[in-house]
Amino acid sequence: MRAAVAGASGYAGGELLRLLLTHPRFEIGALTAATSAGSRLGERQPHLIPLAGRVVEETSAAVLAGHDVVFLALPHGQSAAVAAELGEDTLVVDCGADFRLSSADDWAVFYGGEHAGTWPYGLPELPGQRDVLRGTRRIAVPGCYPTAATLALFPAFAAGLAEPDVVVVAASGTSGAGRSPKAHLLGSEVMGSVGAYGVGGVHRHTPEMEQNLSAVAGGPVRVSFTPTLAPMSRGILATCTAPAVPGLTPAALREAYESAVKDEPFLHLLPEGAWPATAMTLGANTAVLQVALDRRAGRIVAVVAIDNLTKGTAGGAIQSANLALGLAEELGLPLNGVAP
């Protein structure tokens, strides 16, 4: 099957290509971008050795047509127009935010402008979601933070163990902020420093977390979400806490998580006493989880580590694409992190 990547010179696009290069069923077709169109891919993605000489084309429906899968790694707001011109039998996988939210109100508050619509949400681990994704031709890849927070807490909410007053504080590597040169993302600024941003409930990934957890809980879940930027290129560590229901025991909590991850190829619950670190997941499609019950404070604390570009974006995109195309869900996706 032939796969095109729109946005091939950015970080999400580069990660898609890295994974596609070793995927046994995909052949890499068109590579497109905006400002870097016309240049060799090697100028922007020098780590993708076999593609170094490939010329990047201008993003357009004409160039993207004729592929079995088109991955869109475009700035927010650009996917709808491109997707509209691609045939309904082409699988379109959007790594942007345009089609993630089901609530037009949330869209208006957090993104502004008109809501483009809602596509099947590409998080196969959500209860029931694999059936939604099998055979679909449109996929909205989740945001990186919502991927992390949802994977951390869905076992607790699915089992009815948590109250709907969630606090999420997450540290992200800088690649999550993209490749556009901005002064506050310079190496000189971010190295040796952890900083907060988007504080106070204003980050756009907040309603997406609420959407996911509310669906699992069967009722509204409120999330206080604070993102921070950490001095690393990749990785998200999300600390997610919610009040425990009365009487919850550590054993019952552990059992809920063990049960939730049991058949999941990309969820790895650590043994008790070990805690996730992002290095465990570098370049892998794996989410590493752990959970504890803080009886003194009456809260469940779940911690998850993912690679924001792999499980959090490109790997998650390919995982859902595998499902949509009837392939084995794990196909072509690394399980192991590159460490140390």
Added chain:
Amino acid sequence: MRAAVAGASGYAGGELLRLLLTHPRFEIGALTAATSAGSRLGERQPHLIPLAGRVVEETSAAVLAGHDVVFLALPHGQSAAVAAELGEDTLVVDCGADFRLSSADDWAVFYGGEHAGTWPYGLPELPGQRDVLRGTRRIAVPGCYPTAATLALFPAFAAGLAEPDVVVVAASGTSGAGRSPKAHLLGSEVMGSVGAYGVGGVHRHTPEMEQNLSAVAGGPVRVSFTPTLAPMSRGILATCTAPAVPGLTPAALREAYESAVKDEPFLHLLPEGAWPATAMTLGANTAVLQVALDRRAGRIVAVVAIDNLTKGTAGGAIQSANLALGLAEELGLPLNGVAP
């Protein structure tokens, strides 16, 4: 005045010496340590150029006697014995945990063993605390995380704006874990990685946060605290959230924080829209603060950045020592971070 430093070869000891070297009123007397006794300080603290040739002595009351101030930067549990042998008119400033907690029960639960006692708590910014510290001859320097969390939330609790159900998630640089060689603290392990530890309410700094905030709130405050280790040598960024009291407005919240920091030499509230990053405080005794009201989630979110070794340990120690000795509180303490 002559100052001795016990534990001179560790990170806290090194930072004490760095600050004492430029303090206008202290002369550096005895330097003591355990395993590095007998060696030149330059072997362990090569950044302290003027002290490179000084010989480190064995820690003992005999060596530490005869100074106006003795700073103890020893492993937990060793301060009481040393302090007992120093005269009552010697100012003893303990950077360890031994005398921080007022509750023997909390001590037993979180540290184990017998509680050594309670000394005046060296956080001058706590309401009323300067009066406690002036003239004292014993000071318990706060833990680094409690310093951060207390400074972030005391304005809200002092003004009665927050409910006592606090969640703190903090990222710390690795120097907070000390200088003993341990595999999980190797550069290869920590670079490029954020990881959690001490999750679930078991970190020893938890009851100290509760002690401080409860005192300010005038009633029990519960804290769910999760520490994480970030790939940087220094710095703590603490994200601290508590439910807002009904009807709280952003303006009232801002006003409470502005009022709380107004006369504080080491608290710096950023302009609205800017957020703390640890690099702002590197090597400085300054705590940089910001606060927001998340109306959707109903929570106050306060974020603070400090240097864990400066304001979080050695700078805080000297700030309190200045007060105890009748010096200007700011004397010899850097206000400005080293950035970028």
Added chain:
Amino acid sequence: MRAAVAGASGYAGGELLRLLLTHPRFEIGALTAATSAGSRLGERQPHLIPLAGRVVEETSAAVLAGHDVVFLALPHGQSAAVAAELGEDTLVVDCGADFRLSSADDWAVFYGGEHAGTWPYGLPELPGQRDVLRGTRRIAVPGCYPTAATLALFPAFAAGLAEPDVVVVAASGTSGAGRSPKAHLLGSEVMGSVGAYGVGGVHRHTPEMEQNLSAVAGGPVRVSFTPTLAPMSRGILATCTAPAVPGLTPAALREAYESAVKDEPFLHLLPEGAWPATAMTLGANTAVLQVALDRRAGRIVAVVAIDNLTKGTAGGAIQSANLALGLAEELGLPLNGVAP
């Protein structure tokens, strides 16, 4: 074919296992170690998800027997005894230094003690070396720095373009120093800092560079080598310079390098004007090269980036093992770095 890894809990062992996990022809057999014997591999290598539950055994010839390949990632000096007990038809691949040097004198000067012998040297890119490696049952994997320096300069020496007065300055990630906890390798020490060590021609990899380049040059080559430690977990960037022969032109130099890398699966010469960075090679078996002629100073400057654990150790080991076992040389080895 079944592969055993001795030293499975160290960094080289972990990287061998990461690569073996996705190698299409190897099945992972015994995992052995010293101090961590008896524990689960997941405690030391949490990024190797599918092996998390495997128990690490004590290193012994009995445990290692019965495999087609045994990879030794042991401390220097331990390989000879283990290898002696393994059958001559078992492929033994030693990632240590014991069998790299052909000169017993060099061994005595740089390592001390008795020279264990010399095995076929596992750098297939050296002219003529593939013939040596095909079918062998003993392989000495090159040191990480010699791999870098040799790949950077062999094209110049093979073409007779360089004088034998080489200066190599290389920056290495900290994983090259291994996993034993040492104070100077703590994250707090290495982050934000580049430092020199082993200066003045005393680093053990010096004679190995000389051995390789002398063989290519057909006469003695002297190397001044200075290693430095950089704040990253992985990667070596080696700047290698030698006087140019009189009359050398940039075009002739470029042509020599293009010709040298033309058929090499793991050597990638960048387009003119682009320069190697270690991130291009993270987790890959690729060496990224560039060369320039500094006419003003009369020197060739060649720069190479590798991942010290992959091409510099474990990937190189598997590349040579593939050759020895009659497999395709590239089998199971990643070409693309994980970036950013």
Added chain:
Amino acid sequence: MRAAVAGASGYAGGELLRLLLTHPRFEIGALTAATSAGSRLGERQPHLIPLAGRVVEETSAAVLAGHDVVFLALPHGQSAAVAAELGEDTLVVDCGADFRLSSADDWAVFYGGEHAGTWPYGLPELPGQRDVLRGTRRIAVPGCYPTAATLALFPAFAAGLAEPDVVVVAASGTSGAGRSPKAHLLGSEVMGSVGAYGVGGVHRHTPEMEQNLSAVAGGPVRVSFTPTLAPMSRGILATCTAPAVPGLTPAALREAYESAVKDEPFLHLLPEGAWPATAMTLGANTAVLQVALDRRAGRIVAVVAIDNLTKGTAGGAIQSANLALGLAEELGLPLNGVAP
């Protein structure tokens, strides 16, 4: 004395201000910049707490007039015009390259365009240079790499111990590349990666190194210089090697260096066996040195660590300004690094 800083929103300007804030004899006057004119300094330099509210003005001679000292931290090529309008009795200290080179030919080759002239060179450690700087009203602050390389090798050349065929390979933190947002300087690109640039004798600091060392040697010295970018914000570690004169002994080499640094307030020669790391100098005006004789390769290897923004730019500027103004050379300049 009143000091103005032109270029106050960049990294060099910020470091000048950090040092001036605690300098006992300077009062901070006008702060000027280009694009950030009109904004509060706190927006660009949030670590400079006491200046957070100061308004940045447009750079112009009118604004800069009336100060005792004007520090210029402007892009190359802009200093001459500003300086021409400032009175001859104003001390003008240029942190840019415009007035560093004495050879108009070198200027034409390496910078292009017309040579603005040559000002007294602000490296007091160069033999005889203090006499040049005392009382001057124009100072050209050396480049950061030339500061490092010159301090590393001047003792050897001054004592006639080295042949004039120098190889310098230096690792720099990213702040040396300035604050303009560029894609290759993003944190995501530089973290975890060391890369080369400006290879092959083309870096502009090359002729400046040759100028300095030739003056010391009393004859032409050729330098092969390769800069690399390391994953840290600050610091330069330069490995500088030159052939030893015949018969040189380690003792004679050591003696030359000890003698050269003996009365230098900012040069610190480490004890034998210890090697410089940039962390030793973070935020300090100190250069930390070590030297070895590699008898096998016949080369002197000198290694130096400096903070590129302090001793390499702003600290060096103030050191020379102190001399020019008749103040104690060390006034207001930190000796100790901030470590770890």
